[in-house]
Amino acid sequence: MLFAASRISFASLSSIVFSDLFLENIVIQTNDTVEFGDSSFLDSTIFENVIVKSGSIQKVGEKAFVGTSLKSIDLSQTKTIGELAFNGTSISSVDLSNISSIGTKAFAYTQVTSISLSISSEGTFGIEIFGNSELKDLVITNATEIGYRMFANSLKLSSLTLPSNIKKIKNEAFDSTGIVTLNLSSNAEILEIENWAFKDCVYLQNIFIAKNTTIEQNTFYGCTGLKTVICKNPDILENSDNFFNSSVSIMESEPTPTPEPTSSSTMATSANLNNPDNDNIGLYVGIGVAAFVILLIPIIIICIFRSRRRKYERDDVAMV
Numbered sequence: 136m137l138f139a140a141s142r143i144s145f146a147s148l149s150s151i152v153f154s155d156l157f158l159e160n161i162v163i164q165t166n167d168t169v170e171f172g173d174s175s176f177l178d179s180t181i182f183e184n185v186i187v188k189s190g191s192i193q194k195v196g197e198k199a200f201v202g203t204s205l206k207s208i209d210l211s212q213t214k215t216i217g218e219l220a221f222n223g224t225s226i227s228s229v230d231l232s233n234i235s236s237i238g239t240k241a242f243a244y245t246q247v248t249s250i251s252l253s254i255s256s257e258g259t260f261g262i263e264i265f266g267n268s269e270l271k272d273l274v275i276t277n278a279t280e281i282g283y284r285m286f287a288n289s290l291k292l293s294s295l296t297l298p299s300n301i302k303k304i305k306n307e308a309f310d311s312t313g314i315v316t317l318n319l320s321s322n323a324e325i326l327e328i329e330n331w332a333f334k335d336c337v338y339l340q341n342i343f344i345a346k347n348t349t350i351e352q353n354t355f356y357g358c359t360g361l362k363t364v365i366c367k368n369p370d371i372l373e374n375s376d377n378f379f380n381s382s383v384s385i386m387e388s389e390p391t392p393t394p395e396p397t398s399s400s401t402m403a404t405s406a407n408l409n410n411p412d413n414d415n416i417g418l419y420v421g422i423g424v425a426a427f428v429i430l431l432i433p434i435i436i437i438c439i440f441r442s443r444r445r446k447y448e449r450d451d452v453a454m455v
Contacts, residue, residue, distance in 0.1 A: 160185075163188065169191065176203050176205075180204060201222050207227075218240065222240055228249075237264050239264070241261065262282075262287060280301075295312075295317065303326070314338065319348045333355050355379065
């Protein structure tokens with residue numbers, strides 16, 4: 136289906152217009168912008184691609200593509216995405232470099248695996264944007280604040296890169312994600328991490344906390360897999376029992392790597408073989424053995440002589 140016009144808007148169309156249609160591709164060709172209204176393509180089950188030959192998609196309304204088989208769409212110029220807009224679709228890759236607002240669960244249950252995202256302080260962002268999706272790698276290029284439950288329930292999210300200008304991570308922002316290693320540092324004067332921000336991140340193992348980073352008592356509540364915390368903040372170090380379980384190793388800097396046993400053994404063996412004192416030890420042992428033998432020989436001779444002398448004496452007595 137081809138839409139060609141100076142400006143295209145689906146904002147005034149009800150869900151009935153495209154409901155239950157069987158579409159393969161939608162091709163957009165315009166000199167202006169495109170807007171998809173709420174439920175624009177609801178339940179158009181055989182529907183895979185939105186191709187933009189010219190123009191740009193500025194807005195996607197709530198539930199616009201719910202129930203479709205959408206696999207690809209150009210969102211590189213999109214500013215606003217409504218709640219549940221792509222929920223449950225097969226979309227696997229999106230460019231959100233110009234986004235300013237994303238609604239709740241807009242990409243939940245999708246096939247998106249990686250995303251680079253700028254979070255505008257002037258925009259609005261809902262909760263669980265990528266909840267229960269295939270998202271594994273999240274790079275946030277710009278953000279001063281990450282909101283309440285914004286990325287919660289991104290169960291497969293294992294890699295997180297935070298921006299250098301981040302100032303606050305709010306309650307439950309990354310609740311129940313699969314993050315393994317976490318770097319909490321910022322160029323801001325203070326980076327504030329609120330309670331429950333990383334609650335139930337059971338795969339989280341290693342954390343780096345910068346000197347200007349503050350956390351609360353339950354920031355890492357339920358992070359049962361946590362092993363090591365490198366912390367530059369002296370207040371956290373002094374009161375670590377208030378923030379972490381006793382099983383977690385808390386230190387100010389990374390430990391110096393210990394040489395591998397094999398290498399150490401090899402070095403020790405090599406040193407012993409090349410040590411000139413080893414030859415002197417062998418010489419002393421040899422001299423000691425020789426001296427012992429020399430002393431032992433006369434004793435043996437004396438014993439033999441005395442034994443024979445006693446035999447002769449017994450023989451003389453017998454003859455008498």
